[in-house]
Amino acid sequence: ETGVTQTPRHLVMGMTNKKSLKCEQHLGHNAMYWYKQSAKKPLELMFVYSLEERVENNSVPSRFSPECPNSSHLFLHLHTLQPEDSALYLCASSQDRHSNQPQHFGDGTRLSIL
Amino acid sequence: ELKVEQNPLFLSMQEGKNYTIYCNYSTTSDRLYWYRQDPGKSLESLFVLLSNGAVKQEGRLMASLDTKARLSTLHITAAVHDLSATYFCAVDGAGKSTFGDGTTLTVKP
Numbered sequence: 727e728t729g730v731t732q733t734p735r736h737l738v739m740g741m742t743n744k745k746s747l748k749c750e751q752h753l754g755h756n757a758m759y760w761y762k763q764s765a766k767k768p769l770e771l772m773f774v775y776s777l778e779e780r781v782e783n784n785s786v787p788s789r790f791s792p793e794c795p796n797s798s799h800l801f802l803h804l805h806t807l808q809p810e811d812s813a814l815y816l817c818a819s820s821q822d823r824h825s826n827q828p829q830h831f832g833d834g835t836r837l838s839i840l
Numbered sequence: 841e842l843k844v845e846q847n848p849l850f851l852s853m854q855e856g857k858n859y860t861i862y863c864n865y866s867t868t869s870d871r872l873y874w875y876r877q878d879p880g881k882s883l884e885s886l887f888v889l890l891s892n893g894a895v896k897q898e899g900r901l902m903a904s905l906d907t908k909a910r911l912s913t914l915h916i917t918a919a920v921h922d923l924s925a926t927y928f929c930a931v932d933g934a935g936k937s938t939f940g941d942g943t944t945l946t947v948k949p
Contacts, residue, residue: 761883768844769883769928769939784936816882824871828885 729753732817732832739807740840747802747835749817755830757823758800760792761816763834775800776823804837812839842867842933846940854948856918861943863912863929871932872912874903876925877942883928886914919947 730751739745749758760772774782775794789811791803800817814836818829843866853859863872874886887896889905889912896903900923902915912929924947930939 768941769930771930771937771939782936818883826888826890828888829883831882831884833882 730817730819730830730832732815732835734835735833736836736838738838738840739804741807741809743804743807745804747804747815747817747837749800749802749832751798751819751830753819753830755819755821756797757820757825758794758797759818759820759829760800760802761818762813763816764810764813773802774823781823807837807839809839812837842869842931842936842938844929844931844938844940846927846929846943848943849941850944850946852946852948853916853919855920858918859916861914861916861927861945863914863931863940865910865912865931865933865938867910867933868907869910869931869933870907872905873930873932873937874901874912874914875928875930877928878925886927916945919945921947921949923947 733748756777758775762770762772772786773792778794789805793801814834816834817832820829821827845864847862872889876884876886887903892907894905900917905912926942926944928939928942930937
């Protein structure tokens with residue numbers, strides 16, 4: 727039990743679909759993160775939220791749209807994705823953005839774009 | 841642009857041996873992370889290193905940070921099979937977090 731739950735675990739979608747990835751934590755953490763892990767590229771930190779405000783956006787295309795409605799939930803809305811967006815998407819949380827405490831990761835959503 | 845290089849990328853070692861994984865980065869940073877990933881699994885945070893000379897240890901793993909040399913090391917002591925995994929370092933700098941390519945460690949009996 728990691729304390730961070732991601733749904734769905736697997737998602738297959740067409741390029742014209744709209745879907746959302748969900749992440750939930752009940753650890754009392756104030757910071758939440760989205761990461762992307764592709765087969766052929768290094769891990770990427772996509773977005774960081776601290777106290778429900780986006781504090782980092784690392785040059786992510788606009789077809790990825792994050793949302794953090796409260797400190798326990800984080801979404802990644804997907805729209806008109808490309809085949810190269812197929813990857814493992816990981817959510818994590820930590821006490822604060824610059825905490826010296828470790829991040830807690832979810833199990834990830836494996837996304838495949840047809 | 842911040843670049844992070846890990847070496848080696850692949851490491852095969854025998855149980856009971858010691859070895860070190862290196863993480864070099866190209867620009868000033870005051871925060872470095874080490875992660876572990878088992879095949880088909882998510883990431884696990886191992887260490888957060890915040891200052892020059894920082895050293896942290898957990899079990900058979902010890903991480904250190906030299907900000908002047910822009911170098912972090914992950915030292916493995918008396919390796920056991922359970923340490924087989926891919927290890928990533930990541931560095932906060934130039935306004936973003938950048939990961940190394942990972943070091944895949946295989947510990948053989």
